Amino acid sequence: MLTFGPIPSRRLGRSLGVNNIPPKICTYSCAYCQQGHSSKVQIERQFFYPPEEVQKAVQKQIYRATAAGETIDYISFVPDGEPALDINLGRAIDLLKPLNVPIAVITNASLLWKADVRAELARADWVSVKIDTVDEKIWRKIDHPHRGLSLPLIMEGILAYASKYQGTLCTETMLVQGLNDNDAELNKTARFIAQVKPAVSYISIPTRPPADQKIKPPDEKAVNTAYQIYSRYIDKVEYLIGHEGNSFTYTGNLEEDLLSITSVHPMRESAVKELLDKAGQEWIAVEQLIADGKLIELNFDGSKFYMRKLFDNYRR
Numbered sequence: 001m002l003t004f005g006p007i008p009s010r011r012l013g014r015s016l017g018v019n020n021i022p023p024k025i026c027t028y029s030c031a032y033c034q035q036g037h038s039s040k041v042q043i044e045r046q047f048f049y050p051p052e053e054v055q056k057a058v059q060k061q062i063y064r065a066t067a068a069g070e071t072i073d074y075i076s077f078v079p080d081g082e083p084a085l086d087i088n089l090g091r092a093i094d095l096l097k098p099l100n101v102p103i104a105v106i107t108n109a110s111l112l113w114k115a116d117v118r119a120e121l122a123r124a125d126w127v128s129v130k131i132d133t134v135d136e137k138i139w140r141k142i143d144h145p146h147r148g149l150s151l152p153l154i155m156e157g158i159l160a161y162a163s164k165y166q167g168t169l170c171t172e173t174m175l176v177q178g179l180n181d182n183d184a185e186l187n188k189t190a191r192f193i194a195q196v197k198p199a200v201s202y203i204s205i206p207t208r209p210p211a212d213q214k215i216k217p218p219d220e221k222a223v224n225t226a227y228q229i230y231s232r233y234i235d236k237v238e239y240l241i242g243h244e245g246n247s248f249t250y251t252g253n254l255e256e257d258l259l260s261i262t263s264v265h266p267m268r269e270s271a272v273k274e275l276l277d278k279a280g281q282e283w284i285a286v287e288q289l290i291a292d293g294k295l296i297e298l299n300f301d302g303s304k305f306y307m308r309k310l311f312d313n314y315r316r
């Protein structure tokens with residue numbers, strides 16, 4: 001199937017997905033990949049599907065969705081592999097532009113050292129680049145890159161792309177317990193991401209069974225620490241952890257509001273108190289959520305933070 005959805009996406013609203021790569025051809029074979037190990041790891045761009053066929057499939061899907069009364073906020077290239085391996089990515093984007101729906105690409109950034117890839121990705125309206133680490137050894141352990149790739153070259157490519165790109169650029173860091181979640185690593189990665197100046201820097205953790213069974217997500221304390229460290233360098237940091245909440249909208253339902261906000265970022269004690277005041281409720285409501293195992297209290301730098309419990313369903 002060349003297309004799927006539209007499906008709800010916290011970053012992209014109602015997103016109509018484009019699968020422009022056969023499963024699972026990638027430049028990486030990430031240890032945390034939820035699609036399993038890559039069937040082929042390559043760095044040569046190649047022809048997969050005629051871009052006209054991609055355009056037709058998208059048009060048909062838009063027609064079906066619109067007839068069913070659904071809205072589409074983005075057409076998103078999110079294959080089970082690396083979308084920039086498609087030698088026709090730029091042409092496909094050009095063919096989709098007249099449909100007047102913004103176009104998004106979620107890439108692992110590993111081919112951004114190539115000028116042709118930078119030029120083609122520049123045509124998308126919204127792009128997310130993966131930056132898991134800036135340490136070559138850790139990168140090899142987490143992302144299992146093709147041996148022809150070089151991390152310093154990729155980082156140069158990311159900066160070159162970011163300096164010219166006119167659309168919305170976001171970054172995504174997947175945290176893996178014991179690999180890229182310690183303070184020193186987080187500081188280094190955050191400093192590099194700050195140079196990219198993303199609209200939002202997303203932090204995620206493996207929430208579904210990973211390719212490598214040894215991979216574990218960091219605990220809530222480490223996730224909170226990552227958020228705090230990133231926030232020292234980067235203007236806007238958010239979690240991307242799988243709870244598709246109605247973030248930042250005050251619905252008047254305290255539990256819903258607290259859990260949806262704290263699934264995007266931890267809340268300071270003072271912010272929680274403000275929310276309680278708005279809802280006309282007392283601190284006991286927070287204590288109840290903690291007792292129910294829905295919310296957890298964490299300390300960082302002498303302040304208290306509140307965060308949604310992440311791991312109710314995850315096998316740890």
Ligand code: SF4
Pocket residue numbers: 026027028029030032033034035038079080081082108
């Ligand atoms: S880059 Fe994405 S698709 Fe490729 S192996 Fe990593 S997680 Fe899977």
